[in-house]
Amino acid sequence: MNYANFPLDKRMPLPNSDAGSGEDFIDIERLLGMAARQAKVVAVCAIIGLFLGVLYLQTTPPKYTSVSSVLIDEGLNKIVDDISAASVSMQTDSAILSQIEILTSTRLASVVVDKLKLDQNSDFMNPPTSALSKGMGFVRGLIQYVHPSGSDTGVADITKVDAATRDAMIATARRDYAILKLQSEVRALRIGRSYVIALGYQATDPALATAITKAYAEAYLADQLDASFDATERAAVWLQGRLTELRESSQQASLAVEKFRAEHGLAANSDGQLMSDKQLSDLNAQLIVAQADTARASARYQQYKSIIESGSDNAFNDAAISADQPGSSVIATLKTRYLAVAKRQQDVEANFGPEHPQAVALAKEKADISKQIFGELKQLTENYRNEYEVALARETALRANVASAAGKSSIDNQSQVQLRDLDQKATALTTLYQTFLGRYEEAAQQQSFPVGKIRIISDASKPQSPTTPRTTVVLGLSLLLGLLLGAGFGGLNEFNERFFRTGEEVRDRVGLKFLGYLPMIGGKLSKDEKPDNGQVDAKAAKSLSAAEKRARMRVSIDSPASMFSETLRSAKIAFDVVMEGQGCRVIGVISVLPGEGKSTVAANLAGLLAANGAKTLLIDGDLRNPGLSRGLGMEAEQGLMEAVVGGQTWQSVGKIDRQTKLAIIPAVSRGHFSHTSELLSSAGMRRFIENAKETFEYIVVDLPPLGPVVDAKAFAPLADGFVLVTEWGRTPRAMVQSLLNAEPYIANKIIGAVLNKVDLKKLAKYGSFGGSEKFFDRYSTYYLEKSEVRSKANA
Numbered sequence: 001m002n003y004a005n006f007p008l009d010k011r012m013p014l015p016n017s018d019a020g021s022g023e024d025f026i027d028i029e030r031l032l033g034m035a036a037r038q039a040k041v042v043a044v045c046a047i048i049g050l051f052l053g054v055l056y057l058q059t060t061p062p063k064y065t066s067v068s069s070v071l072i073d074e075g076l077n078k079i080v081d082d083i084s085a086a087s088v089s090m091q092t093d094s095a096i097l098s099q100i101e102i103l104t105s106t107r108l109a110s111v112v113v114d115k116l117k118l119d120q121n122s123d124f125m126n127p128p129t130s131a132l133s134k135g136m137g138f139v140r141g142l143i144q145y146v147h148p149s150g151s152d153t154g155v156a157d158i159t160k161v162d163a164a165t166r167d168a169m170i171a172t173a174r175r176d177y178a179i180l181k182l183q184s185e186v187r188a189l190r191i192g193r194s195y196v197i198a199l200g201y202q203a204t205d206p207a208l209a210t211a212i213t214k215a216y217a218e219a220y221l222a223d224q225l226d227a228s229f230d231a232t233e234r235a236a237v238w239l240q241g242r243l244t245e246l247r248e249s250s251q252q253a254s255l256a257v258e259k260f261r262a263e264h265g266l267a268a269n270s271d272g273q274l275m276s277d278k279q280l281s282d283l284n285a286q287l288i289v290a291q292a293d294t295a296r297a298s299a300r301y302q303q304y305k306s307i308i309e310s311g312s313d314n315a316f317n318d319a320a321i322s323a324d325q326p327g328s329s330v331i332a333t334l335k336t337r338y339l340a341v342a343k344r345q346q347d348v349e350a351n352f353g354p355e356h357p358q359a360v361a362l363a364k365e366k367a368d369i370s371k372q373i374f375g376e377l378k379q380l381t382e383n384y385r386n387e388y389e390v391a392l393a394r395e396t397a398l399r400a401n402v403a404s405a406a407g408k409s410s411i412d413n414q415s416q417v418q419l420r421d422l423d424q425k426a427t428a429l430t431t432l433y434q435t436f437l438g439r440y441e442e443a444a445q446q447q448s449f450p451v452g453k454i455r456i457i458s459d460a461s462k463p464q465s466p467t468t469p470r471t472t473v474v475l476g477l478s479l480l481l482g483l484l485l486g487a488g489f490g491g492l493n494e495f496n497e498r499f500f501r502t503g504e505e506v507r508d509r510v511g512l513k514f515l516g517y518l519p520m521i522g523g524k525l526s527k528d529e530k531p532d533n534g535q536v537d538a539k540a541a542k543s544l545s546a547a548e549k550r551a552r553m554r555v556s557i558d559s560p561a562s563m564f565s566e567t568l569r570s571a572k573i574a575f576d577v578v579m580e581g582q583g584c585r586v587i588g589v590i591s592v593l594p595g596e597g598k599s600t601v602a603a604n605l606a607g608l609l610a611a612n613g614a615k616t617l618l619i620d621g622d623l624r625n626p627g628l629s630r631g632l633g634m635e636a637e638q639g640l641m642e643a644v645v646g647g648q649t650w651q652s653v654g655k656i657d658r659q660t661k662l663a664i665i666p667a668v669s670r671g672h673f674s675h676t677s678e679l680l681s682s683a684g685m686r687r688f689i690e691n692a693k694e695t696f697e698y699i700v701v702d703l704p705p706l707g708p709v710v711d712a713k714a715f716a717p718l719a720d721g722f723v724l725v726t727e728w729g730r731t732p733r734a735m736v737q738s739l740l741n742a743e744p745y746i747a748n749k750i751i752g753a754v755l756n757k758v759d760l761k762k763l764a765k766y767g768s769f770g771g772s773e774k775f776f777d778r779y780s781t782y783y784l785e786k787s788e789v790r791s792k793a794n795a
Contacts, residue, residue, distance in 0.1 A: 037765040038490025049482020053475045059131035062466030064206035066213040069458035072195045103188040109179045111219045119178040127204045206463045213460035239440040246433040253426035283402045290395040297388035304381040338369045499729050501766035506753050509733045513752035516567030520757045549631045553603035568608045575721050575751045584693035588701045588719040590712045596727040597756040599628040602702035609698045610662035617696040619665040621703045623676040626667035628702045639668035644684040650692045681714035706739050724753040
């Protein structure tokens with residue numbers, strides 16, 4: 001029966017490359033599943049991290065930190081800030097940072113080194129180091145040995161000098177090294193947003209750390225006091241020299257002001273303003289008023305002039321005169337008469353026509369009134385012209401007066417500028433003299449008690465416990481790094497997971513019906529122990545005995561209540577539903593790669609069908625690598641190839657299992673035969689199958705894998721359906737999807753897929769929460785125990 005005639009609702013969907021697109025979305029459930037699968041990897045990495053942390057703690061010498069707190073207090077130095085020219089406001093962050101730079105300066109470091117003789121202290125110069133530091137130092141030394149930097153060019157010069165000079169140079173070099181070391185190791189940090197600076201030093205000897213911290217704080221305090229005293233002293237000396245100069249300069253400036261005022265006659269009124277400026281201000285005010293009057297008269301004159309120039313015909317329309325203008329009442333009366341006459345004329349012309357005597361009289365009267373209006377407008381225009389000329393003449397006269405007064409005021413203002421400059425100089429010198437005199441008196445009193453800007457609020461004490469390495473922090477970080485490393489390796493393992501693990505992946509990624517899980521038989525095999533793949537490797541052939549091989553082929557017969565048998569029953573139901581109403585059903589068992597267990601599945605499926613009373617024929621169709629025949633331990637002289645080539649029926653080469661009455665057609669290997677695909681698709685093969693259909697209800701054919709050969713494709717027209725066997729955790733999903741896409745004819749005939757060699761203990765880790773894979777242990781009462789299956793397989 002051709003699969004193309006199957007009902008559409010029973011046909012399995014074609015593999016879809018987009019079927020696994022939903023797998024690209026990683027949700028919380030999937031992340032938890034990945035974490036459960038990689039828990040061992042993460043745990044091992046975490047243990048390694050903890051071990052490395054403990055190793056670091058054991059090989060790292062403890063260090064002690066001594067801290068002293070310094071307060072930058074402006075209140076203590078307020079007087080100095082008021083009198084010193086070098087005062088600095090400490091209310092900004094930059095000022096605090098400046099003090100931190102002073103604390104970590106080379107000058108303070110040299111003072112501490114000389115005070116404590118640190119260049120001669122071996123605990124300071126060569127402290128014990130951790131194994132990690134020693135290793136890094138060894139690597140740096142090795143790198144410098146391989147690639148010398150050439151920085152030791154001065155050694156030869158030192159050897160040439162005398163012993164005393166050499167010792168002095170060595171001592172200087174040791175002191176410079178101690179200063180640089182101390183400067184780089186001392187720590188000064190601002191506490192929050194306060195004016196407190198924490199000064200600390202860390203060393204392997206707690207007494208040394210305390211001594212250095214105390215010495216640093218004292219050196220900083222002494223430096224501030226010295227700086228305050230020097231600034232006060234310099235300010236007092238400088239102020240004393242400046243006072244005499246300022247006094248003489250102030251007197252000379254005051255005399256110069258009075259002399260200049262008398263020479264230039266710069267008299268002023270009661271409010272201090274010059275008389276010329278007052279006169280110029282009044283004239284400017286009058287000029288502004290005159291300019292406004294001129295502009296108003298000019299605008300009015302131009303308006304009426306434009307009305308007159310437009311002609312008497314338009315005079316009536318343009319005669320818009322304000323009520324406050326002369327003659328406005330006369331023009332308004334004439335306009336009223338004009339409108340009344342025009343209305344009467346319009347009525348007469350409408351009733352009696354324009355030739356009526358009354359209409360002619362009214363037109364003449366309207367023309368007379370228009371002439372009167374035009375005459376009045378001309379008279380008004382002339383009046384406005386006279387007013388404009390008068391206003392313009394007044395403005396011109398005021399401009400001349402302003403220019404004259406401006407010249408006089410300009411001369412006085414120039415003199416006033418010079419006078420103001422002299423007066424400002426005199427006032428500034430007087431103020432400066434008074435200020436310097438007061439500051440000098442304060443500085444003279446301040447010289448005897450200089451005050452610094454800082455005070456120590458917390459003295460350094462000897463630390464009782466080491467600050468580094470901190471056991472909790474080191475172990476916590478080691479554990480965290482180990483967990484992160486384990487998560488990275490676990491993520492890499494999950495990224496490399498490209499194989500089928502669950503039935504959901506079979507449905508989603510290749511669009512096939514999932515028939516069930518086939519658990520591993522007889523324990524986990526090594527990579528070379530795959531007896532059903534037909535390999536002729538001697539090591540693989542000897543790994544299992546003949547009895548064990550045959551037992552694997554009869555699990556469904558010997559253990560009918562096992563999960564293995566139950567999955568094969570699911571496959572039987574699947575192709576019974578698809579091929580309902582069909583007589584004999586030809587089922588091909590295929591896989592993508594060799595060694596996936598298709599021969600074992602084919603033998604057990606046929607044995608299950610035969611044990612249930614169905615007439616079943618099992619054919620070893622893998623002519624190139626007959627693993628089924630070897631697994632069953634069949635040694636025959638003739639097999640499928642001889643029957644097809646010789647035109648024989650199945651009875652001539654078939655073997656019958658006495659327990660289940662299962663008929664088996666073996667395959668006999670005859671050396672290298674490369675035309676097996678032609679044999680499987682030949683007319684003789686078709687006749688052989690048709691002859692077998694007359695006797696059997698099921699024909700199960702073990703076919704070669706899809707990947708290396710095309711035998712399965714050649715046999716596809718004779719098969720009613722296929723069962724795809726994929727190995728759990730080893731068959732690449734992409735390869736199955738690619739092959740099914742390349743062979744749509746075979747893909748359309750696949751009834752479903754089974755996952756073979758499943759490790760049930762690990763399977764639960766790959767199942768989704770709520771999936772059946774999580775609850776296989778609860779089904780154990782329905783299946784034969786695994787130990788029972790294994791004992792029968794090894795019997």
